[in-house]
Amino acid sequence: MSKPMVITAAMVGAETTREQTPYLPITAEEIAEDAAKCREAGAAMVHLHVRTAEGKPSQDAELFRAAIRAIRKRTDVLIQTSTGGAVGMDVDERCGALTLTGADRPDMATLTTGTVNFGEEVFWNPRPLVRDIAKRIRAIGLRPELECFDVGMIDEARYLAKEGLVELPAHFDFVLGVPGALQARPEVLDFMIAALPEGCTWTVAGVGRQQLPFVDEAAKRGGNARVGLEDNIYLSKGVLAKGNHELVAEAAKRARANGREPATPEQARQLLRLS
Numbered sequence: 001m002s003k004p005m006v007i008t009a010a011m012v013g014a015e016t017t018r019e020q021t022p023y024l025p026i027t028a029e030e031i032a033e034d035a036a037k038c039r040e041a042g043a044a045m046v047h048l049h050v051r052t053a054e055g056k057p058s059q060d061a062e063l064f065r066a067a068i069r070a071i072r073k074r075t076d077v078l079i080q081t082s083t084g085g086a087v088g089m090d091v092d093e094r095c096g097a098l099t100l101t102g103a104d105r106p107d108m109a110t111l112t113t114g115t116v117n118f119g120e121e122v123f124w125n126p127r128p129l130v131r132d133i134a135k136r137i138r139a140i141g142l143r144p145e146l147e148c149f150d151v152g153m154i155d156e157a158r159y160l161a162k163e164g165l166v167e168l169p170a171h172f173d174f175v176l177g178v179p180g181a182l183q184a185r186p187e188v189l190d191f192m193i194a195a196l197p198e199g200c201t202w203t204v205a206g207v208g209r210q211q212l213p214f215v216d217e218a219a220k221r222g223g224n225a226r227v228g229l230e231d232n233i234y235l236s237k238g239v240l241a242k243g244n245h246e247l248v249a250e251a252a253k254r255a256r257a258n259g260r261e262p263a264t265p266e267q268a269r270q271l272l273r274l275s
Contacts, residue, residue, distance in 0.1 A: 111137060
């Protein structure tokens with residue numbers, strides 16, 4: 001049998017606005033309600049950013065705490081918190097979720113391993129900052145998802161492993177299609193897979209109109225996929241997704257069409273070596 005496919009719902013992000021889509025969840029209760037629907041639709045994990053009541057991007061620990069508690073009250077979906085935050089945030093601000101302990105601690109956290117052009121801005125991740133975040137993730141006992149916008153970021157992950165800051169084999173997330181960064185093409189995905197250290201797992205997050213087609217590409221190659229309003233707001237051309245769960249449901253449909261069943265949270269925990 002084919003191994004299950006881990007579907008991650010990137011629910012909120014830092015760029016998408018309510019002006020673009022009224023279905024973006026902002027409050028802890030809205031996020032939790034959509035997360036529960038995502039779990040039911042086939043997601044094993046949610047990738048979490050948080051917002052202020054006014055919708056402004058934030059990495060405040062208390063906002064993360066509220067969202068995590070609300071999610072866990074409703075569902076057993078795994079929770080992966082962002083350490084990327086929004087462009088321009090300093091390292092302490094970006095690491096707000098990493099101060100949570102005990103029952104509020106997330107299941108996983110992201111670690112972007114290099115700097116990249118991000119539209120008209122720059123997502124700034126120099127080596128000292130990356131090492132700092134890696135140490136904070138390690139200190140609270142989490143395994144990172146190594147977020148790579150370009151193939152050189154995979155090589156940087158190898159350096160982090162040599163320094164003892166991450167453990168191999170690891171789990172990677174290839175973010176493809178951001179303007180100014182590596183674009184979403186099947187041959188690009190193959191190149192990045194080939195560059196991985198032995199035994200690593202991977203997810204692909206296609207941005208914009210490439211999001212759902214790259215679920216198919218991931219399924220065919222034995223990988224995993226990330227979908228959600230952080231990266232794409234449309235279910236089909238010109239049709240807004242009425243919540244993250246609609247994108248997850250379509251991803252699950254595509255996974256099954258390619259012979260892959262969506263993973264449960266417990267299966268995802270094992271596949272991603274989270275326990």
